[in-house]
Amino acid sequence: MALLACALCLLAGFALLALQAARQWRARQRVTRRLQGRLGRDERLGDWLHWLGSSPLGLRLQRLDSETQTLLDRLGWRRTRQRALFAAVQLGLPLLATGAALLLVHGLPGERSARWGVMVLCALGAGYLLPKRLLAAAAARRQRTISAEVGLLIPLLRILFETGLAVEQALRVLAHEGRTLVPHISAELRLVLQRVDSGLALGPELEKAARLLAVDEFVDTCVILQQLLVQGSGSMKSLQALKDLLDDRRLTGLQERVSKMSAKMSAVMMVFLFPALLIVLAGPGFSALARALGS
Numbered sequence: 001m002a003l004l005a006c007a008l009c010l011l012a013g014f015a016l017l018a019l020q021a022a023r024q025w026r027a028r029q030r031v032t033r034r035l036q037g038r039l040g041r042d043e044r045l046g047d048w049l050h051w052l053g054s055s056p057l058g059l060r061l062q063r064l065d066s067e068t069q070t071l072l073d074r075l076g077w078r079r080t081r082q083r084a085l086f087a088a089v090q091l092g093l094p095l096l097a098t099g100a101a102l103l104l105v106h107g108l109p110g111e112r113s114a115r116w117g118v119m120v121l122c123a124l125g126a127g128y129l130l131p132k133r134l135l136a137a138a139a140a141r142r143q144r145t146i147s148a149e150v151g152l153l154i155p156l157l158r159i160l161f162e163t164g165l166a167v168e169q170a171l172r173v174l175a176h177e178g179r180t181l182v183p184h185i186s187a188e189l190r191l192v193l194q195r196v197d198s199g200l201a202l203g204p205e206l207e208k209a210a211r212l213l214a215v216d217e218f219v220d221t222c223v224i225l226q227q228l229l230v231q232g233s234g235s236m237k238s239l240q241a242l243k244d245l246l247d248d249r250r251l252t253g254l255q256e257r258v259s260k261m262s263a264k265m266s267a268v269m270m271v272f273l274f275p276a277l278l279i280v281l282a283g284p285g286f287s288a289l290a291r292a293l294g295s
Helices: 003-035 042-052 057-065 066-075 080-107 112-162 165-177 183-197 204-213 218-231 233-295
Strands: none
Touching: 066 080, 066 112, 066 204, 080 218, 112 165, 112 183, 112 218, 112 233, 165 183, 165 204, 165 218, 183 204, 204 218, 218 233
């Protein structure tokens, strides 16, 4: 057994070394292809999707659907390539779903294939709506993450302000040093500061970023930061009040989740524990009654 364990450990170590060497070789090959102007399959696929999303039909789809643009802004996909990729997926997935439905209808018997039109229309609608629903779910999840990050952002801001930094300097520190603590807010702050470096004002850009994200906690924080830009250090108490409000709100949410979980656990107990308890307690009586009736 000891020799077998040693052999397995050596095999696992060799596999890890081989995997690491393969990753390094693949990275070198990709760098070489990029330097020589040759694209791999992933790059060619990405370029093809970008071309499809940048086509006149894809651009028209992006202009018509304003809700999708809002969801992309909330998700952080504000670059032209990212929007073109989503438009390509939204255009290509209905075609793939329609083709799959046609193949499925072709394999069905004649009686069932008579309703091929309904199946094709359902596949087309599902293929068009599915990317948007997934986008809405991802945007909502990012909003919840940003809302949770605001509770950590406010103490960091207060610490930076107490060290004597101005608002813009504190935001720059958070944008570059807070990638591990508040990654989503740090990414948004980097975009805001890039526009500020190009000559725009900080206050309106913070307001614009808060309006795009549509997270109440981040909106309140941006309003306080705008007050700090105008009034100086007079709004530090507002940050502390907002932090207390967020803590109370989070505590209330946790209490609601605990109360709902207790109700769900009660239902689970009634479904799974009550039958077993009934068998243990009433089983001997029922068995004795059955024996008496049988005799």
